Amino acid sequence: MSNLAVKLTDIEQAALRIEGRILRTPFAHSVALSERCGVPVGLKLEHHQTTGSFKLRGATNAVLSLTSEERARGVVAASTGNHGRALAHAAKSEGSIATICMSSLVPDNKVSEIRRLGANVRIVGKSQDEAQVEVDRLVAEGGLVMVPPFDNRAVVAGQGTLGLEIVEAMPDVATVLVPLSGGGLAAGVAAAVKGRSPRIRVIGLTMDRGAAMKGSLDAGRPTQVEEVASLADSLGGGIGLDNAVTFEMCRALLDDVILLSETEIAAGMRYAYATEREVIEGAGAVGIAALLSGRFGRLEGPVAVILSGRNVDMDLHRRVINGGVDPLAEAAAWR
Numbered sequence: 220m221s222n223l224a225v226k227l228t229d230i231e232q233a234a235l236r237i238e239g240r241i242l243r244t245p246f247a248h249s250v251a252l253s254e255r256c257g258v259p260v261g262l263k264l265e266h267h268q269t270t271g272s273f274k275l276r277g278a279t280n281a282v283l284s285l286t287s288e289e290r291a292r293g294v295v296a297a298s299t300g301n302h303g304r305a306l307a308h309a310a311k312s313e314g315s316i317a318t319i320c321m322s323s324l325v326p327d328n329k330v331s332e333i334r335r336l337g338a339n340v341r342i343v344g345k346s347q348d349e350a351q352v353e354v355d356r357l358v359a360e361g362g363l364v365m366v367p368p369f370d371n372r373a374v375v376a377g378q379g380t381l382g383l384e385i386v387e388a389m390p391d392v393a394t395v396l397v398p399l400s401g402g403g404l405a406a407g408v409a410a411a412v413k414g415r416s417p418r419i420r421v422i423g424l425t426m427d428r429g430a431a432m433k434g435s436l437d438a439g440r441p442t443q444v445e446e447v448a449s450l451a452d453s454l455g456g457g458i459g460l461d462n463a464v465t466f467e468m469c470r471a472l473l474d475d476v477i478l479l480s481e482t483e484i485a486a487g488m489r490y491a492y493a494t495e496r497e498v499i500e501g502a503g504a505v506g507i508a509a510l511l512s513g514r515f516g517r518l519e520g521p522v523a524v525i526l527s528g529r530n531v532d533m534d535l536h537r538r539v540i541n542g543g544v545d546p547l548a549e550a551a552a553w554r
């Protein structure tokens with residue numbers, strides 16, 4: 220673990236840097252899931268974070284790590300929504316301004332929220348990669364400073380602070396279930412919890428359609444996948460063919476990656492609402508979905524599950540909760 224791009228000490232420093240600027244979110248014991256799984260299950264309620272997702276941790280750490288001259292030039296990112304929202308908020312809080320580039324697949328509720336937070340929004344192309352081309356142009360021609368959604372050491376260190384809070388709330392945790400897309404959250408959390416206790420298992424969870432990190436881990440190198448609609452829209456997008464941080468960290472630190480179907484993700488959202496009384500988006504539901512799916516042969520407890528975000532269109536949420544709909548068609552209709 221000594222040659223990882225982000226180490227436990229980086230994450231501990233990030234925790235000090237962002238303290239007071241982000242919420243220390245609650246950690247709740249789930250009686251229902253514990254009974255169902257036969258081991259203690261705790262839920263890290265990170266969807267209660269300011270801006271509705273954990274992304275504020277990484278964005279805040281990244282903005283605070285810039286020089287004042289860099290902050291004055293403004294920050295820019297490509298984002299499927301939650302990173303853009305977090306960066307908009309973090310930039311505004313620290314007297315900077317964010318420009319957010321995103322693909323036309325991003326739901327309208329996320330776009331308008333980012334505008335409301337005071338950022339400039341640019342909608343470009345049909346994929347995260349096309350939006351990234353616009354980011355590169357603004358960096359080259361406009362002098363803006365890029366803060367990427369996941370493949371950046373300060374961002375990963377910021378997301379890792381979530382792992383420190385989990386170990387403090389559940390010192391004997393044996394398994395941590397982490398939503399996985401570009402791998403910033405999983406890399407940071409894994410570096411944090413394994414830094415504290417190497418025996419803790421960290422399992423990444425993602426959708427079975429267009430899972431870029433899973434495809435890349437299987438191929439042994441960063442690989443492009445086709446982007447498709449999913450209820451877990453925050454898990455969409457590639458990991459970047461020139462990935463410098465998260466691919467190697469996920470390869471070194473993740474014990475397993477489990478893929479969930481749209482039906483399973485919908486079931487996770489429904490369970491969170493009906494049983495835990497929590498509104499979570501599809502990406503935030505993959506941990507609960509995996510526990511409900513019965514895919515774990517032997518689940519080593521205690522288990523901590525990260526509920527990573529809640530930024531779902533409420534009409535879509537209502538339809539998923541009411542059930543009787545085809546989750547695939549729902550995802551496609553809302554893209």
Ligand SMILES: *Cc1c(COP(=O)(O)O)cnc(C)c1O
Pocket residue numbers: 272273274301302368369398399400401402403404405453454500502503527528529
């Ligand atoms: C970004 C995001 C993820 C995935 O995080 P990565 O660092 O890209 O792996 C999971 N859940 C939510 C709600 C997100 O916004």
